[in-house]
Amino acid sequence: MARIALGLSYSGQGYAGWQSQPSGNTVQDRLEQALARFAAGPISTVCAGRTDAGVHGLMQVVHFDTALRREAFSWVRGTNTFLPADIAVQWAQPVPKAFHARASATARRYAYILLESPVRPSVDAGRCGWVFRPLDGDAMRAAASALLGEHDFSSFRASGCQARTPVKTMTRITITRRGAYWRFEFEANAFLHHMIRNIMGCLVAVGQGQQPPAWMHDVLAARSRDAAAPTFAPDGLYFLGPVYDPAWGLPSRCAAYDWLP
Template sequence: MGWFIGSEAGTSASSRIALCIEYQGTGFNGWQAQRSAAVSTVQEALELAISKVADQSIKVYCAGRTDKGVHASAQIVHFDTTSERPLKAWVRGCNALLPKTVVVRWAKQVDENFHARFSAFNRRYCYLIYNNKTPTALLQSLVSPHFFELNEKSMHEAGQYLLGERDFSSFRGAGCQANTAMRNVIDLKVSRDGDFVMVDIKANAFLLHMVRNIVGALLEVGEGRRKPEWMKQVLELKDRRQAGITASPEGLYLVEVGYPDRYELPIAPWVLPFFKSH
């Protein structure tokens, strides 16, 4: 095959490699590896491919564990290996072995202090809604259909009440293992391009289901059932029962992870041809 799969290359002292991964979450039971062999996850597919290229068992660490059905255009992972491979071999070798719905976009050697999760200082998610009374067949599982007309300007106004470092208990999913509900939302925008409405949110970190719970509340505002200032009230109540539904995982994308400039990681722009305003 020509991409150093198996034992075609040598070994040396351990080195740390960072990868940018793009994947379609449909068909996977989330990111995190499960104990059951019958359950398919992105982590397991990636570790299997990297292990074959490295000719040794590899464990990867990611920037953020996505739920079942959630997609990513720029998930960042790292792994340690004693196998020597050109960077292009990690990319092309893994892509030759991975399912078509998982792609390695780039590879870069990083120093031992880099950690995909703990070195990151922010994450950005986008939630894409198809706002039309007629569902789309071509974009099934890639967008979240919503049949009632949405006012994206009211949704954007409501989202501004969430900016800053706050207690997000009202948007925290059951089973969340985070030590605190305090999170810093850096930016939140809601925009429209034709029938597509996008919620674009960046924070230092996210709680379990936090983005989907925020989107669920914004949908109530967008439909006109709540005023934008209701979002401030929900936040202050610190009660998950007051915040409305959890939006479906379809349409949610991890699109960016921020790291200090000293790591010099490549930028992988997110491109969706059917949405122009991002």
């Protein structure tokens, strides 16, 4: 048996998230169906990070074991033949049995793309969040600095979160703007269910002047979901991918990265 790692990108608009469900309308379901058709047999995948309904993936990484021997480019082209247009394998690579798409990741990265405009999105509907009130970037950066380091992120945790602990380490948050679009990037060792969308709700509240930057300290310290702002829309959230030790030799980017503002 060989272990293969795949990197894939997808638009999450039409799917009920990553994880397989009885409905069959998830990204994992579509990927495994395509792999099974190409390999002429069932294949089960393990992903680096699950995404919710409506959330996009630029560099989701999965691994699977198979007895089928094919060149890396064959896994890419063959699987893509059976995938819908909004999901595409970007690369494939054989990896040692010690590699695990989830457990081998040292960190995970997300981006949230937010449109600031009096008018709602049109051609980019479903691919970006939206606010119609102006945002203060310096205020949001000051608030975000409170989240850096190791903290109990219970205030940003969904009620159905299955993580064993709410304690995570946030290593980087950057907030930039290009034209009408804001780009928020987050990197941490791991994330809780809805954690980024709940953080975004708080950052937007600060950016619009509804709360002062210091309020983020209070929300974090409360360790209660009731202390934070409502969960923000999934539309603008992108899983940028996991971070692995370079020794694994896996790509860290794909062409889709250059599409985002």
